[in-house]
Amino acid sequence: MCLLISQLYTADWRGILHVLATVVLLKILHLTITNLVDRWHFRNLPGLRNDPIIGSSFQVKKAIKNKDPIDLLDNLCKRFENEPMWTLWIGLTPIVFIQSGATMQPILTSSSYLGKAYDEAKEFFGDGLFISSGKKWHTRRKLLTPAFHIDVIKSFKDQIHEHVMNTVEYIAKQDGAPFDIQARLGESTFANLLDTQFGFGGGWSSSLSQELRKEYFFALRTLLINHGCKTRSIACKIPILRYFTTIMATERKYKQTLIKITKTVIATKIEQRSKETVQPARLLNLLIDELEQPTSGITIEDVVDEVNAFVAAGFDTSTSALTWIFFQLALNQQVQDKLRKELLDKFRPEMVLSLDELNSLVYLECVVKECMRLYSPVPIVARRDHAIVVPVNDGKTFTLPANTEVRLLIGGVNKNKIAWGEDAELFDPERFLDPARDARNKHCFNFIPFSAGPRNCIGRRYAYFVIKAFMAHLLMNFRFKTHLTRDTVKLSLAGTLFAKDGLFVIAEKLV
Template sequence: MLWQIGVVVLIILLIKYLLRHEHSSLTKLPGPPRLPIFGNTLSIAWLTQEQMFERMVELQYLYGHRVVVKVFNKYVLHLFNPRDIEVVLTHTKNITKNKPYEFMKPWLGTGLLISSGSKWHKRRKILTPAFHFDVLKSFARVFVESSRLMVNELIQQLQNEKDVLNVLPFISDFTLSTICETAMGTNLNSVEIDETKLEYKQSILDIGTLIMMRLTRFWLHPDIIFNNLPIGKRFKKCLEDNNSFTDRVIEERRKKRRDTEVEVNGGRRRMMLLDLLLDAESKGEIDLSGIKEEVNTFMFEGHDTTAMALTFGLMLLADHEEVQDRIHEECKSIFGDSMRTANLSDLAEMKYLEATIKEILRLYPSVPIIGRVIEEDFMLDDIQVTKGNEVVLHIYDLHRREDLFPEPEQFRPERFLSGEKMNFTYVPFSAGPRNCIGQRFAMQEMKYMLSEMIRHFKLFPTVKNFKPTMKADLVLRTDDPVRIKFALR
């Protein structure tokens, strides 16, 4: 009899726990219809990644610019307007990442992307010098060489009568090599890792898919269940493939530091990101697991997001010959008939190309959604957002609001030529205390690569006005291959 009473009490306590946020002021906001106890959890449980992306995009059209979704006892506030997004991104206490990032911890640990509080502040302080303007200047040689190799490989493919290219696998090879040689100080051509490089790139794609499957299927959330199912075993294998590559990168740099002095640039030590981490290790400020956290984080973020941005960018340029021509004319005004590679002062003159890159990132921001777990209550007008709930900022949808960007689906680089500050209407690199530490690095790399592409080639779409089907993932991604036809100028 006592055990039966205990079960009844436990059920009552469980129901009270699941319903404890029912009186939150967020309940007054619109959102999809909710079931008792489960809220909206079951409505997303069997969605594909493509369906999940479509569901997220339609929220604002169905319910407005503040939408509440309930996941069991927790409220998730989805925001689409710049004023609300500014409040969240500039909050100095609410910097903790939300649920999807929890499932990334077995891969990225609690490195700069995921950590919060004192650990985040400490890591940010260690790593910020790696992205100082003077350090970025010293990377110019690597950007130049990578861009030149990319062009030469494309020319060779054209000579072999291969003029149509699946862009992403091709581009990601060069963005991966670039982040390794700049931030990690490791030349991928100097070690025999072609096979592990391919496994590494595939592991990132698979990790994203598995994390999204786990996120939408609530029964996979407990580690003890996930780790013992086939999906968890696949995830573990992906982590092994991923780590074997990053371990090689770390060991290669260690060996180089032992065998020779660190590169000198103008008589001063060039403080690459991995060197900063290894120096911090020697001072007892970080251990090997901490180094691996940051290397995994920056290897992923430093190559995959840029590769996706360049892929979508080439797709848009192929469809807009007039934009290509204008970039080519701008380059011609800078270089004349010379085919020399660009330097930093050349990049500064590429105003139209910079506007083009900004427009690419407006339409296809590499990180389309940003999430926070609320650590400190705050107000949005008369709405109190309380500790323990989550806020999701829809960057992809913010950039496509017609009241902010007239004819938002149109590709118009001219939007960014006025120099007018857009504040929180345009945030492809986030903003506030957790803004992207590598945004200048990414812009510089994209300028080098796109200017070299347009100077040497004309781009043509294989399908006019191609619109790939987007899917929910760790970065903005599509399953549709983006194929482009290249011709020498």
């Protein structure tokens, strides 16, 4: 009897092993066939060498040693600058990089090609407006768009001015000593966003403690930098290993900090609303209104995800843009002087400036555009959706298969020499005054600092108001200088483009 049972168990295990072996072999066969099909489909696209199994991974690892991935990306954009798109293989997966405005246009303008390839970001941002797709994205976009209506943005004039003047006061206290303008602008735009879009005046000081605000800011900055590390970590790509990495442990720790503080913010805001007679169309108000509707389907977790994502994207994008603007102005004193003259010819340093007044300044607009052309705040956008046909060279087209990993190189388009000429790397705001040099006249997608199409930046007009207001008042009060150069500043990418070691400038008081 024992022998019979033993034989039955042995037979069962053999059967299980046979099934497992068959499944593994079928999976290998499927991957092999898929890879052969992909290799054949992308065979004519330029790109890094595609080695068997490992793809371009070894070349990438070798090139990226002791460098930031943004440096590799910049080098590859220059290497393939005459190509509208090129490929890089990570293992068996092809990634298609597009750096032509004309080639991007069908993807960006499509009303259906809206999927974003940000699976890793969902662990940080959740599945809110910036990550979601389909019906959920359409619903959230419609819900939150009123928060960025032009009349709502204009109503923030006094609040933005208050935060700008707080920054002026801080810089004046430095008394000509070098300071990290990137760090200071980050704190200022963060406090401004909380005040305008979330209704907590004075950077939460009137409703929540300064300690809590600082804790939130530190957690958010840590998560943004940590997320950049996660996207580059091989261990974080392996399900069995990723949970035990320091990167994931850091993400779990600080994400819980964000969730805890954000829930406190929401509870405080709900309590405040009961005492307010008018509810402005601020982002947090719109989310709470929807939360209080029994049939809306939105949960407190959804509100938390949207708040954290908007705070991260809102202040980080403005900080990045302003940092590089003041860096370029510090390097180019003639441009700074010309811009300051335009400002002082119309305004006084103590004036509260409206959006219409700021938009009337032609040279200010040129400087903002030129800085964002050279230093795109979000230089790369990821997409993945259904099959789509895109134009390439000489009137030909190319079909991107369904679920292709696509990377839209916004920074590459904005500095493409085919579009912008041989001086594309040169800082010259006046190119936007010359129709022959303004590449937008060749194709409207040759300059897209805030992306374009249905998934363009929902807060772009708000961001422009904040950027121009800070520029105007800081330049009317100070002259900015720096000992740094474009070659000595190390770039890094963590959602937005930032200076890895900070960006130190000197501000000389004018008034």
